[in-house]
Amino acid sequence: MDTRRLGYFVRVVDIGNITRAAESLHITQSALSQHISGLESEFKTRLLERTGRGVAVTGPGRSLYRYAQGILRLEKAARIDLRNGTGSPAGLVTVGLASYSMASGAAIPLLRVVRERYPDIQLQLIQNLTVVMSQAVLLGQVDMALIYDPGHVKGVVFERVLEEDFHLITSARAPRVPARGDEVTLKQAATLDFLLPSEVHTVRRITDAAFHAAGLHCSIAAEIEPSMVLRDAVVNGLGATILPLSAARTYFAPDEVRAYRFSDAHMRTGMSLCTSEVQPLSEAADLVAQVLRGLLAEVQDGAARGYRSSDTVS
Template sequence: MLDLRKLRYFLTVAEELHFGRAALRLHLAQPPLTRQISALETELGFRLFDRTSRTVTLTAQGRHFLPYARAVLDQASLTEVIAGKLAAGAAGQLALGYASSIALSDLFSQTIQAFAQRFPDVQLTLVESASGTLYSQVVDGRIDIGMSRLQPERGQTDVQVLSLGGEPLVAALSSDNPLASQDEVTLAQLSAYPLILFPADYGSGLNESIAHLYRHNGLPMRPGPSGRQITSIIALVAAGQGVALVPQCTKTLAKKGVTYRPLADPEACAQLLILTRTQGRSLLVEAFMGVVDELLQSSGSPTAQ
């Protein structure tokens, strides 16, 4: 294997075409530099330089070898930089799973953007999943971080849960629904209409929050059609197939035929949670959580809006 130090000596002499000046740049005496170049030529099996008492020029083989030597040294420097970033938790791979309704929140987009800008050497993989599957994906190591709306069952110790607060729920109504003309609506009014949810087997944290809200208020839930994406749910509302309760961030989906109205109940919220493994959190996970914390502090609120 070629000695990187000797390649560096060769590159310096090739740039200076003068052993004396090259030795000064390398902080070496000229005789040791000359010996190192001769040793490299012996290893390679060809001369790199033609030398006279007045001039130093590259041989044909030396000219051909020069870009390859430079590429090796550049790659070695890059490898050293990347190794340092890996050791410092500033490079590598990070997998983030998220529930579809969370992708519309400002906190989600701001966090992803801020993290990508601060850690450009991290390959961030984003995986959209149902909240019900995010816990197991974190535990199994398929993802490093989960952004979920579903609280893990009590007694679970494999995952650390950080609550980012609650995001207000709003009613999504077809524009011709009589309730759309009101400034706000009540759950009792909504209970008269079919409720569009994620599929029952989807493991939706949003479904859980809505079901708890109806139970807490002693109201029946009239099941309506279901959609596997928040965009599908809004499309079904526009088609007049029922009403939906969605996080406030969904209002960014300004679909024709859909009107959003706030709820009279200020406690109606969808929680936003971050899930990470309890044991063995990587430096990259810690870095991501640091970005989240900074964004929450700068907003002056622990809630995700």
């Protein structure tokens, strides 16, 4: 299989237009079309459909796109590893990070420690993927992923590294929620409008399940996927949200929001390090995983020391 053709195919799917993809690749449109036709002949199936606006990927094309990302990543990792002549750990290590979690907050510390200890390891940190993170690990698109634990998924292993309770997060500019100390009830929270991710996200599913079990309605003002958009919307008082406290500490400055525990709901989640069950980690990836475990242990210790959540996120 010609990996160059796979790279061309991935670029066309990403851009959605053969002409613009050819320009970005610095080849002619006819040459790029021939490469795509060659792939379709090799796999004996149509991968792209031409439309008035460009191209649309077919079902088989989407499958090839996912596998191609993993293949191209492994090829890049091999080139980096083989070019290294220092004898120190080297290679490309890709880490997936769950949105609306403390995983984003671990990114900079992880990058800093890896750069200090293992300068020949190249990190690739990814948050938004076209498939769920566990499937990305399964397909070889990422080496590991720090995600909300979804339960059993065939082919991958989940190592629980952190457990937290969800908190109600409101803007410091908004009126205080009537509360007993740092605790609120679901009924009190149900009077608010919420900004949450879509129904497929773990944060949303846990929230919806808790309100439903209490016979209450969770009023959704807006579904927001980009986490920084949600951050700005909450800070500006456009709605409340629900997050683990460590995630709130990641997204918000201490004086921007207030955090409240739920006194009558068990809204708890676990973060897990997801790796392949069949493909062992490379030396470089294993070292990165060890660093990540150490950073998460510090986060867990910090959470265990307590806080005064109803004042601000601190």
